[in-house]
Amino acid sequence: MTDIRLSPDEAGRLVRARWGIEGRAEALSSERDQNFRIETAAGRRVLLKIADPAEDRQVTNFQTELLLHLERADPELPAPRILRTPEGATEIEIGAGGPLVARLLSFLDGTPLAAVAARSPRQRRRIGESLGRLGRALAGFRHPADEHELIWDMAGAARLRGLLGEIEDADSRALAEAGLDRFDDAVAPVLPGLRRQVIHADANPSNILVDPADPDTIAGIIDFGDAVRTVLATDVAVAAAYHLSDGEDPLGPAGELIAGYHAALPLRPEEIGLLCDLMATRLVMIVVIGAWRARRNPENRDYILRNNRTAWARLQRLAGLDRQMAADRLHRICREESADA
Numbered sequence: 001m002t003d004i005r006l007s008p009d010e011a012g013r014l015v016r017a018r019w020g021i022e023g024r025a026e027a028l029s030s031e032r033d034q035n036f037r038i039e040t041a042a043g044r045r046v047l048l049k050i051a052d053p054a055e056d057r058q059v060t061n062f063q064t065e066l067l068l069h070l071e072r073a074d075p076e077l078p079a080p081r082i083l084r085t086p087e088g089a090t091e092i093e094i095g096a097g098g099p100l101v102a103r104l105l106s107f108l109d110g111t112p113l114a115a116v117a118a119r120s121p122r123q124r125r126r127i128g129e130s131l132g133r134l135g136r137a138l139a140g141f142r143h144p145a146d147e148h149e150l151i152w153d154m155a156g157a158a159r160l161r162g163l164l165g166e167i168e169d170a171d172s173r174a175l176a177e178a179g180l181d182r183f184d185d186a187v188a189p190v191l192p193g194l195r196r197q198v199i200h201a202d203a204n205p206s207n208i209l210v211d212p213a214d215p216d217t218i219a220g221i222i223d224f225g226d227a228v229r230t231v232l233a234t235d236v237a238v239a240a241a242y243h244l245s246d247g248e249d250p251l252g253p254a255g256e257l258i259a260g261y262h263a264a265l266p267l268r269p270e271e272i273g274l275l276c277d278l279m280a281t282r283l284v285m286i287v288v289i290g291a292w293r294a295r296r297n298p299e300n301r302d303y304i305l306r307n308n309r310t311a312w313a314r315l316q317r318l319a320g321l322d323r324q325m326a327a328d329r330l331h332r333i334c335r336e337e338s339a340d341a
Contacts, residue, residue, distance in 0.1 A: 004053055004095065011036040011048050018085050018092055019104050021046060029303055031293075033225060037107060045107035046083060050100050058145035060101045063224050064090050065143050066198065067105070073137040078130070078209070078220040080105040110209030110219030114306075118215040121256045124243055128260025130218045131203055131239055135232060135265045138198045146198050146229040151289060153201065154234040155191055157183050157281050166291040175315060179284035186323075187277050194271060195232040202226040203239035204307065233271035236261040237278030241314070242307070244279065250317045251326060254279065258330060259337045272334050276326040280318045286311040 006014070012025035015038050023040040025048070034050035051060040067082050068090065082090050083104040093099035113127075149156075161180055167173040200207075200221065209220035239261075240254040258275060261267070267275075290308045294301045 004098075004100070006034060006036070006050060006100075008036060011050075012038060014094065014102065015046070015048055015104065018102075019046075019083065020086055021104075031225075031300070031303065045109075047080065047105040047107045049103045049105060050094075051103075053098060053100055056145065056148065057101065059148045061091065062143040062145040062148070063227060064103060066138070066141060066224055066227055069141045070134075070137055073140075074133065077133060077137060078108060078110075078218065079134070080108060080220075080222060080224075108209055108220035108222060111212045111215075112206050113208040113210055113215075114205035116210055116212075116215050119253070120216055121253075123210065123216045123218075124253055124256040125260035125263075126216060126218050127203070127208055127239060127243075128236065128257040128262075129264045130208075130221060131200070131236060132261040132264025134200060134221060135197070135235060135261075141198050143198075146227075148228060150201070150226060150228045150230075152226050152285065153228050153230050154237070154278060154281055154285065155230045157285060158188060160285060160288045163288050163292045166295060167288065168291075172287070172312060175312075175319065176284050176288055178319065179280050179315060182277060183281045183284070187274060187281065190270065190274065191231055194274075195268070196229060197232050198227060198229045199232060199235035200224060200226070201228055201230065201235060201238060203235065204242050206306075208239075233267065233274060234278055234282075236267070237275050238282050240275065241279040241282040244314045244317065246310075246313060246317070250314065250321070251276070251329060255330060255333045259333050262334045262337050266338065267334060269331065272330050273327045275330050276318065276321065276323060280315060283311045283315040283318070287315065 008025040008027055015021050023038040025036045025038050028035040028037055032052040036048040037045055038048055039045045064082060067080060070077060070079050071081055083106060084090055092102050094102055164173055164177055167176060207223045209222060211217035211219045236258060240257045243253045243257050244250045245253050286307055290305050294304045
C-alpha cells in the first residue's frame, strides 16, 4: 500500500489484518477523508476512515478523542463509536512515504436526511433536540487541537472576503458580499462575549440520519470532521440554515429546529438574537467556499456544490427579511418553548 489512496480491496485487507473483521469494502463519497463501508457475510457493517494526509495529526486525534468522550458522556446518543483493534488501539498508521491514519467506526443504520423527501415539524424538532443533546455532552471536552484553524468555522467568516472573486456572476457576488458586510457589522463585534465550546459544526442533511421506516426518528449524527471549539450558537445556526423554507415563511421550519435545540440546551437571549444573521452567514460560506473548492477540484464538483443552488435561493430570501422582526420572532419561539417545558 505505497499509494496515498487505498483501493476497496486494500481497505478490506487492512480491516481484516488489523481489526480481524472479514468483509467486502465499498468506497463512499467524501470531501477530504477516504471512507469505506465494510460489510461482513453476516450483514455487520463498519466504517473505515483514512484521514486526509494533509490534516494535522493532532487534529485527527482530536476527532478520535471526541468520539471516545461522547461514548462516555452520553452512551445512548446516536453517534459513531470508535472500534479498537484487538490490541486496544483506537488509531493505526499505515502506508509508506508518510503514514496515513486509519480508524474503524461503527456504522450507523439510517438514511441521510438529504435522501429523504419526508419533512415534518416533529422531525425538525428532534434534529434540534439531538444537536442540543450533543452540545451538552461536549460541553466539558477539551483537546490540545480543538481550536485548530478551520475554514468552515463561522467565527472566522470574515476571512472569506478574499474568495469572493471565485463567484463569477456579479449579482450573486454582490449578494455574498452583502452577507459578509452584515457579518462584519452585526455579528463579529459581539462574538467574543458568547459561549464557546467544541461543536459538531456541520449538521447538514447529509450528516443527519433518520429511520427509513419512520423519518421523524433521528438515527444518527455523523461526520465529525469539521468539529472545532468555537461559538456554541453557530452549531444550531448551521443546522437551521438547511431548514429555511422556500415558501412565504422562510423562518418557520428553521424555528421548529431551533425550538428543539433550545429545549435540550437553552440558548441565551444574546445568542437567539444573532441566529438569523448566523444562518445567513452559513449560507454565504456554502456558496463562497463551494465556488472556491469546485474550481480547484473539478472532478469532485458535483459533491462540493450539492447544496449551492438551494443556498443561493435561501440567502436571497433572508436578505429581504427585517432582521429585528426576525430576531423578535425567534425570541418568541424560544420563550414559548421555555414556558411549555
